[in-house]
Amino acid sequence: MTTLLEEVRPEVVLANWTNAIKRSALQEMLAAASRPGVISFALGLPAPELFPVNEFEQAVSSVLGSDPRALQYQPPFTPLKSQIVELMRRRGVYCREEQVFLTAGAQQGMNLLVRLLLEPGGQLLMEEMIYPGFQQLVEPFAPDLLLVSTDPETGMNVDEVEALLKSGRRPSFIYAITDGHNPLSVSLSRRKREKLVALASTYGVPIIEDDAYGFLSYDGPLDPPLRAMDEDWVFYVGSFSKILAPALRVGWIIVPEKLMRPLSVIKEASDIDTATFSQRTVSAYLAAGHLPNHLSRLHKEYRLRRETMHAALLEHFPAGSHWQKPKSGVFMWVELPGGLDAGELLQHAINKEQVAFVPGGAFRASTHWSQRQSLRLNFSHCAPPQIEEGVTRLARAIADVTDHAKCYDQMVPIN
Numbered sequence: 001m002t003t004l005l006e007e008v009r010p011e012v013v014l015a016n017w018t019n020a021i022k023r024s025a026l027q028e029m030l031a032a033a034s035r036p037g038v039i040s041f042a043l044g045l046p047a048p049e050l051f052p053v054n055e056f057e058q059a060v061s062s063v064l065g066s067d068p069r070a071l072q073y074q075p076p077f078t079p080l081k082s083q084i085v086e087l088m089r090r091r092g093v094y095c096r097e098e099q100v101f102l103t104a105g106a107q108q109g110m111n112l113l114v115r116l117l118l119e120p121g122g123q124l125l126m127e128e129m130i131y132p133g134f135q136q137l138v139e140p141f142a143p144d145l146l147l148v149s150t151d152p153e154t155g156m157n158v159d160e161v162e163a164l165l166k167s168g169r170r171p172s173f174i175y176a177i178t179d180g181h182n183p184l185s186v187s188l189s190r191r192k193r194e195k196l197v198a199l200a201s202t203y204g205v206p207i208i209e210d211d212a213y214g215f216l217s218y219d220g221p222l223d224p225p226l227r228a229m230d231e232d233w234v235f236y237v238g239s240f241s242k243i244l245a246p247a248l249r250v251g252w253i254i255v256p257e258k259l260m261r262p263l264s265v266i267k268e269a270s271d272i273d274t275a276t277f278s279q280r281t282v283s284a285y286l287a288a289g290h291l292p293n294h295l296s297r298l299h300k301e302y303r304l305r306r307e308t309m310h311a312a313l314l315e316h317f318p319a320g321s322h323w324q325k326p327k328s329g330v331f332m333w334v335e336l337p338g339g340l341d342a343g344e345l346l347q348h349a350i351n352k353e354q355v356a357f358v359p360g361g362a363f364r365a366s367t368h369w370s371q372r373q374s375l376r377l378n379f380s381h382c383a384p385p386q387i388e389e390g391v392t393r394l395a396r397a398i399a400d401v402t403d404h405a406k407c408y409d410q411m412v413p414i415n
């Protein structure tokens with residue numbers, strides 16, 4: 001497999017860290033997954049038919065009609081900050097406008113925090129199986145990764161975090177996805193939330209809390225995020241991408257006030273300005289009072305999609321497969337029985353059955369952990385009939401690949 005560096009040499013001289021960027025077979029497969037006719041469970045996309053298009057249309061025209069500065073370079077839009085303060089109360093977080101920093105989505109929020117906290121080659125603590133977007137953003141720092149495992153039912157192994165800190169390790173920060181974990185879909189148990197926050201403040205190690213999915217909940221209210229328990233050591237990252245629309249590129253972070261200034265300098269260097277127009281549109285949408293109904297609608301529809309996928313997996317997947325029903329987020333994490341290789345299954349699933357997913361191995365932060373037999377399936381993007389059809393196709397692909405593997409096992413070598 002060639003690296004990016006090898007592909008563009010000698011014309012352009014790239015920074016050394018780009019050596020870590022590989023053109024992966026997975027990316028090529030996923031590009032194939034966007035072909036027409038393919039049912040894709042691969043990406044964490046929201047349901048497009050649930051975007052509140054009409055309400056956005058009203059919000060856009062009210063913003064454009066009322067103030068041409070909406071299209072100008074502008075400071076962050078303060079009314080949106082106070083609306084976010086109100087929104088955070090729904091998650092049990094009490095913060096002030098002065099602690100809210102507006103970003104272009106959760107990804108930028110994490111990017112700014114990482115640039116603020118991490119030295120090149122510095123240490124950070126995170127789970128072995130984790131959101132690749134986060135792995136990508138820390139790659140340029142060539143960090144020393146302190147990895148801990150994740151329990152599929154209760155989340156990050158906080159005892160391992162404690163052991164690392166007790167042994168004298170002092171990472172620049174801990175990265176945690178509290179609810180709707182990507183890719184494992186687990187929500188951190190309350191006991192673990194409390195312990196993790198206590199560890200952060202005892203050892204003086206901040207937590208970057210990625211709550212991109214925290215406003216999606218399918219079985220009643222979720223436990224409060226880590227930020228509800230500590231305002232000094234938890235740097236909270238939120239986003240409108242999963243609850244309104246990712247194309248808006250509006251998110252926020254909640255940090256101690258003293259970090260606002262350095263963060264605004266880093267943000268200015270990265271994209272000069274906040275997304276003025278989007279921020280004002282989101283603010284107008286929130287001011288019109290649409291969000292609570294929209295959230296109820298999303299919860300109801302995504303719960304239905306989760307149930308549909310669960311029922312289809314029960315009906316069609318081989319005995320011995322395991323998965324949890326997530327309380328939040330947009331993925332099911334499925335472990336298959338036997339010696340099936342999810343990478344091989346993906347090729348067969350796309351080429352023969354026109355259905356796509358992401359093999360579990362794609363989320364590994366270390367080469368030690370295999371996860372060959374696990375799949376991440378998204379349930380938010382496809383409508384229920386497509387989910388049933390997609391799972392049926394996938395089960396057929398599993399049966400084919402299993403038969404194929406059995407044939408090989410039974411072949412007798414000719415002497």
Ligand SMILES: Cc1ncc(COP(=O)(O)O)c(C=O)c1O
Binds near residue numbers: 177238239241250
């Ligand atoms: C765990 C997690 N964090 C952050 C993001 C990025 O969100 P945003 O679109 O707000 O940048 C995603 C996107 O899928 C995600 O899964």
